[in-house]
Amino acid sequence: MRNxxxxxxxxxxxxxxxxETELRELLSYAESRANVVLYSPxxxxKTSLVRRVQHALEENGAVTIFADLFGVASVEDVAARLAKAVFQVTHKREAFWKRALQAIRSFRPILKPDAEGGLSLSVEPSSPSVTGIDLLEETLESLGTFVEKTDVLVHVAxxxxxxIVVLREALRVEAALRGRFQRQQASFFFVGSRRRVLLGIFNDRQRPFFQSAINYPLPLLPFEQLVDFLNERFAAGGKPCGRDLSRRMAETVxxxxxxxxxxxxxxxxxxxxxxxQAIAAGFGKLLASERPVFEAIIQGLSLHQRLLLRAIAMEPTDKPLAGAYLQRHRLSSVGGVQHSLKQLAELDLIEKPDRWRVVDPLFTCWIRDQLEKTL
Ligand SMILES: Nc1ncnc2c1ncn2[C@@H]1O[C@H](COP(=O)(O)OP(=O)(O)OP(=O)(O)O)[C@@H](O)[C@H]1O
Ligand SMILES: [Mg+2]
Known part of the structure; x- marks a missing residue:
């Protein structure tokens, strides 16, 4: 039976x-050419939702560009990913492809047959002498020309x-992007999960993107709707489970x-x-399958950050600097804790709605499990 x-x-x-509400609202923002910051842990x-928004926009005739900036290593990289995203979406649509070829002057597309019998697309700069911010500026200008020459809505995610904040020239990149985007009749969605960093870009007075987009947080799934969803999907797969067990699954995660x-x-x-029992066994498998992800996160942290993360997973608190808390969790100085708190929050590993806690519920379980096993 198919899963x-x-x-x-x-x-x-x-x-x-x-x-449904999010889809409706986001579609409406996109159609009114508003810019949105979509964020959540x-x-x-987020990505699945944006893909759906873009799918619906495309069905209404829009051109939707999707660029993933994960792991960008240079300004040239940002420019190349933008240009590639434009070529990628237009190369299957004759009329737009021609416009993209005319408009995007900073890069040219390279199409090569791939192993699956299709075509793979990459880009290379048109002129090797244009680099850095100049290349980004030229690409943004090209994107502007493309938007201008396209008589339907252009949506860019x-x-x-x-x-982009990790780039050496981050502020100049922000300024270049903001300056060009502002002048374009397109809708831009800025998506991300490092909430502090992302919101810092849009809500800090000193930064170029200050108040240029609608802040749109994506919450957890609503409990009853998730229960319905699980219930229906198990029934559709031929293994009906009933609402009580669906509730148990929704609560577990x-x-x-x-x-x-x-x-x-x-x-x-x-x-x-x-x-x-099957739910408990499934949860065990889920924890085991996420282990490499959690271990990689821990490995990327300093010893002090690990200690603090562990403390917060074991005992969420609104007073992490209190003497008794420091002592209980063998945390050293107040200054050290303040520093680690800031860094863990920037990594979006901890948050403080009312008290400090680990953002990811499964990561919390895993840390607690690890401690139980080792201590
Ligand atoms: N509304 C939903 N209904 C069913 N499954 C969902 C829903 N939202 C997310 N998922 C599941 O979660 C997975 C991860 O979603 P997605 O990659 O879109 O999240 P994200 O917020 O972009 O993650 P990241 O922060 O890591 O980029 C999806 O592939 C899907 O399996
Ligand atoms: Mg994503």
Missing amino acids: PFHMHEIPVDAPFCNR RRFG LDEFQE GCHPYYSQKLAFLIFASCDTVTE
Whole structure:
């Protein structure tokens, strides 16, 4: 029986839980050519949602450009990804392809047959002497020309937008992007999960993007809708589980979109009938499968950050600087804790709605489990 859940990226036509309001609002913003900052903790479904918004826009005739800025290493890289995204979306649409070729002057597309019998697209700069900010400026100007010459809505999504802050010339990049985007009759969505960093770009008076977009937080999935979704999907897959067990699954992962989907996938794959035991076993598998991700996060932290993260996972607190807390968790100086708090928050690993806690509910369980096993 085919698994009705998805382990990997969810296709745009696969059943999606809830998000009707978000889809409607985001579509409306895009159509009014507004700019939006879409943010949430990791794996809440931002990219999937934007893909759906763009899919709906395309069905209404728009041209939708999607550039992922994850891991950008230079200004040239940002420019190349933008240019590539324009060519990628237009090369299947004759009329727009010609316009893109005329408009995008800074890069030229290279099409090569790929292993699956299709074509792979890459880009190379048209003139090797234009580099850095100049290349980005030229690409943005080209994008502007493309938007101008296109008589339908152009929508641009920049995923993992906060990555631009790691560039040496970050402020100049922000200024260049802001200056050009402002003049274009397109709608831009800036998407990301490092909330502090991303919101810093848009809500700091000193920065070029200050108040230039609508802040749009994406929340967890609503409990009852998630229960309906799980219930329906298990029934559609031929393994009806009922609302009580669906509730148990939703509670187990705290309505987290990605973990709900993955937990359900693992449960469906390994049992004929859903039971409490099958849910517990599925949760064990989920924790085990996320282990490499969690270990990689821990490895990227300093010893002090690890200690503080552990303390907050074990004991969320609104007073991390209190003497008793420091002592209980063997944290050294107040200054050290302040520093690590800031860094962990910038990495979006911890947050403070009312008290400091670890953002990811599964990561919290995993840290607690690890400690129980080792201490
Ligand atoms: N509304 C939803 N209904 C069902 N599944 C969902 C929903 N939202 C997200 N998911 C699941 O979560 C997965 C991760 O979503 P996605 O990659 O869109 O999140 P993201 O917020 O962009 O993550 P990241 O912060 O890591 O970039 C999807 O592939 C899908 O399996
Ligand atoms: Mg994403």
